[in-house]
Amino acid sequence: MNTHSSTLSARHRIGKFWQMLLAAATIVGILSLIVLIYNVVNEAAGLAVIQYSVDPKLVLPKPLDELTNEEMIAAIEENLSKGAYQRANTDQPFNTRTKSELTKFVQERVLEEEVKGTWSLTDSLFKADQIRADAAKNYPKARLEFRQWLTLDFITQPMSSNPLYSGIRTAILGSFFVIVLTIVIAFPVGVGAAIYLEEYAGHHWFNRIIQTNIDNLAGVPSIVYGMLGLAIFVRALEPFTSGAIFGILDSNGRTIISAALTMALLILPLIIINGQEAIRAVPNSLRQASYGLGATRWETIWHHVLPNSLPGILTGTILAISRAIGETAPLIIVGASTFIAFDPNGLFAKFTVLPIQIYNFTQQPQDEYRNLAAAAILVLLVLLLALNSMAIFLRNRFSNRL
Amino acid sequence: MTLQTEAAAAPRLTSERPQNFYGRTSLSKRPRPLESLIQSFLFLCGALSIATTLGIVYVLGQESLQFFTNPEVSLTEFFFTTYWQPEAGEYGIWALANSTFITSLIAMCVAVPFGLGAAVYLSEYASPHARNFLKPTLEILAGVPTVVYGYFALTFITPILRAVFGVETVEIYNMASAGLVMGIMILPLISSMSEDALHAVPRSLREAAFGLGATRFEVSTQVVAPAALSGVTAAFILGVSRAVGETMIVAIAAGSGSLFTFNPFKAAETMTGYIARLSGGDVSYASLQYQSIFAVGLMLFLVTLVLNIISRRIVARFREVYE
Numbered sequence: 001m002n003t004h005s006s007t008l009s010a011r012h013r014i015g016k017f018w019q020m021l022l023a024a025a026t027i028v029g030i031l032s033l034i035v036l037i038y039n040v041v042n043e044a045a046g047l048a049v050i051q052y053s054v055d056p057k058l059v060l061p062k063p064l065d066e067l068t069n070e071e072m073i074a075a076i077e078e079n080l081s082k083g084a085y086q087r088a089n090t091d092q093p094f095n096t097r098t099k100s101e102l103t104k105f106v107q108e109r110v111l112e113e114e115v116k117g118t119w120s121l122t123d124s125l126f127k128a129d130q131i132r133a134d135a136a137k138n139y140p141k142a143r144l145e146f147r148q149w150l151t152l153d154f155i156t157q158p159m160s161s162n163p164l165y166s167g168i169r170t171a172i173l174g175s176f177f178v179i180v181l182t183i184v185i186a187f188p189v190g191v192g193a194a195i196y197l198e199e200y201a202g203h204h205w206f207n208r209i210i211q212t213n214i215d216n217l218a219g220v221p222s223i224v225y226g227m228l229g230l231a232i233f234v235r236a237l238e239p240f241t242s243g244a245i246f247g248i249l250d251s252n253g254r255t256i257i258s259a260a261l262t263m264a265l266l267i268l269p270l271i272i273i274n275g276q277e278a279i280r281a282v283p284n285s286l287r288q289a290s291y292g293l294g295a296t297r298w299e300t301i302w303h304h305v306l307p308n309s310l311p312g313i314l315t316g317t318i319l320a321i322s323r324a325i326g327e328t329a330p331l332i333i334v335g336a337s338t339f340i341a342f343d344p345n346g347l348f349a350k351f352t353v354l355p356i357q358i359y360n361f362t363q364q365p366q367d368e369y370r371n372l373a374a375a376a377i378l379v380l381l382v383l384l385l386a387l388n389s390m391a392i393f394l395r396n397r398f399s400n401r402l
Numbered sequence: 403m404t405l406q407t408e409a410a411a412a413p414r415l416t417s418e419r420p421q422n423f424y425g426r427t428s429l430s431k432r433p434r435p436l437e438s439l440i441q442s443f444l445f446l447c448g449a450l451s452i453a454t455t456l457g458i459v460y461v462l463g464q465e466s467l468q469f470f471t472n473p474e475v476s477l478t479e480f481f482f483t484t485y486w487q488p489e490a491g492e493y494g495i496w497a498l499a500n501s502t503f504i505t506s507l508i509a510m511c512v513a514v515p516f517g518l519g520a521a522v523y524l525s526e527y528a529s530p531h532a533r534n535f536l537k538p539t540l541e542i543l544a545g546v547p548t549v550v551y552g553y554f555a556l557t558f559i560t561p562i563l564r565a566v567f568g569v570e571t572v573e574i575y576n577m578a579s580a581g582l583v584m585g586i587m588i589l590p591l592i593s594s595m596s597e598d599a600l601h602a603v604p605r606s607l608r609e610a611a612f613g614l615g616a617t618r619f620e621v622s623t624q625v626v627a628p629a630a631l632s633g634v635t636a637a638f639i640l641g642v643s644r645a646v647g648e649t650m651i652v653a654i655a656a657g658s659g660s661l662f663t664f665n666p667f668k669a670a671e672t673m674t675g676y677i678a679r680l681s682g683g684d685v686s687y688a689s690l691q692y693q694s695i696f697a698v699g700l701m702l703f704l705v706t707l708v709l710n711i712i713s714r715r716i717v718a719r720f721r722e723v724y725e
Contacts, residue, residue: 015619019527026517029540032586039558096719192447200441214451218709221647223674224458227699231461235687265454299441326547329649334679354550362553362654370557
């Protein structure tokens with residue numbers, strides 16, 4: 001009796017111990033998510049040492065904040081090359097600019113500000129005194145300021161070789177162009193294939209091969225799609241994807257259309273598989289009723305099956321799109337450009353996308369690029385969060401209806 | 403009335419104008435050109451996937467063939483040597499394959515215990531309320547773009563590794579950091595798929611075991627887990643396939659330049675890392691280096707394809723048992 005109860009309690013003790021371990025495993029997963037986000041936020045703001053490469057005393061008559069607009073314009077004219085001055089003046093005439101705009105221009109172009117070092121948010125908050133002392137010792141001429149790297153300027157400005165003024169506008173636009181085009185290509189084809197497999201395909205061997213094939217394609221690494229895109233779209237179809245047959249002669253096949261075609265092939269299996277599930281969920285009675293009233297097969301699909309499965313199909317498509325937005329590897333292979341200072345202007349433009357830009361930021365050795373990468377990641381994550389919320393919203397509507 | 407007359411006159415008419423007669427009253431399908439057109443279009447949509455696969459096989463195969471038939475490359479060198487220096491004309495795949503193996507191994511060492519632990523906890527222990535919160539949260543991890551994981555590896559895990567093991571031991575770019583983060587990336591895949599498998603085990607099995615006096619832990623490990631083993635195995639294999647094909651994390655955190663080493667703290671390029679780095683640069687299309695990325699890609703494709711097929715076979719078998 002005694003030994004029996006002791007083994008029982010031992011067994012329960014073992015059970016309790018393992019329960020704790022299993023709970024810990026779950027918590028590790030959740031914790032990694034929290035740490036991941038913390039790490040990004042931590043790098044997206046913080047103290048930065050910023051120094052003028054040109055000594056203000058040499059080029060400006062007075063300290064910068066005491067200058068009037070006219071004095072600043074004079075200083076700009078004096079210190080910029082004639083061509084550069086003209087260009088900036090054509091962009092926006094200097095006499096129409098506000099004082100803060102002029103100040104910024106002087107800081108950027110005349111004094112040539114640059115970042116000497118940056119600190120993370122937590123360091124900036126908890127070790128501020130030490131950082132101040134270090135900065136004063138190592139960079140006596142520099143100023144230390146608290147900088148938020150994710151600003152409106154960062155989102156709306158094109159890339160620049162100076163990280164202080166670099167923005168991700170062209171990358172966001174590039175992502176937008178590629179994704180929209182990807183959807184335009186992949187959605188109709190994907191839904192079409194899903195309809196075929198669910199509504200038309202019988203047990204013919206060829207249909208079984210298509211089904212197996214789609215399941216296998218879903219597991220092919222994305223980088224392999226990139227190689228397919230490189231060989232087929234960028235190289236073999238170069239006259240088309242470079243726009244040469246449409247009279248555009250200045251680019252090669254590494255264009256938005258090549259990227260979108262590659263991406264479309266990549267997300268096609270996902271759209272098909274999700275679409276099939278949505279179509280399968282439409283009750284058969286609906287189809288029977290429609291046939292009973294004399295509708296043809298396509299009429300039944302168009303008027304009854306598709307409207308009822310649309311929320312499900314859209315959910316699947318949105319999830320596929322959010323995969324495509326974050327996808328980097330295939331576009332590196334297809335050949336996204338690293339530095340694009342102008343907005344993409346059509347299907348046959350060179351491009352860069354947000355994840356590629358993040359990748360490029362991580363490849364730079366300087367501290368400040370780490371902060372820029374963090375800021376760009378925040379933009380990407382917010383975008384994905386918005387898309388996924390939309391998918392969840394649609395899914396809930398879907399489950400309410402059927 | 404007309405119909406009746408025709409029907410009555412049928413025997414006579416049949417012998418004379420059979421086609422006309424059957425054409426008017428037959429219940430067989432009226433030709434609908436639009437319907438068949440739509441059906442053919444939908445069929446083409448489905449067949450496009452076949453074209454994609456053929457395209458992949460053709461592209462990888464054709465360029466690889468050119469690579470292997472080049473006199474500078476020999477099959478024995480490719481498959482049995484450990485130096486990968488395209489600049490010097492040395493093509494030994496094991497230098498790349500080994501780093502792919504090591505990063506994947508590290509990733510699985512993280513993903514399997516934690517992913518499986520989370521799956522058992524969610525399926526067997528967590529209250530429905532906790533499960534509804536924990537499972538979607540874990541799945542957010544699966545939706546994070548891999549480039550973000552790469553950033554995480556480089557800016558968070560690597561500094562920690564260097565602080566713990568010493569700056570001399572751990573290089574800035576190293577396989578350990580990439581592997582660990584890859585494990586975190588695969589964790590939700592393993593936990594989600596395994597949880598589905600565990601969840602599919604019939605309640606009666608659990609209840610029978612509880613009735614015999616087993617504790618919850620004993621039920622989980624000795625009854626539920628063995629019953630769901632095939633599903634869990636499938637998840638594991640799919641996880642390996644994902645790790646092998648993962649590109650951005652290793653491209654960012656594992657370093658460039660191939661090296662045959664078993665030391666996880668060294669920088670060594672993986673197969674995917676090599677493809678990404680080389681095609682990102684400007685390599686001329688006819689060069690041997692350009693063809694070499696397709697040879698590496700072909701190996702990658704074959705390995706992941708075999709793993710995926712095995713995984714799906716196992717899942718298919720497991721479904722037969724419990725549905």
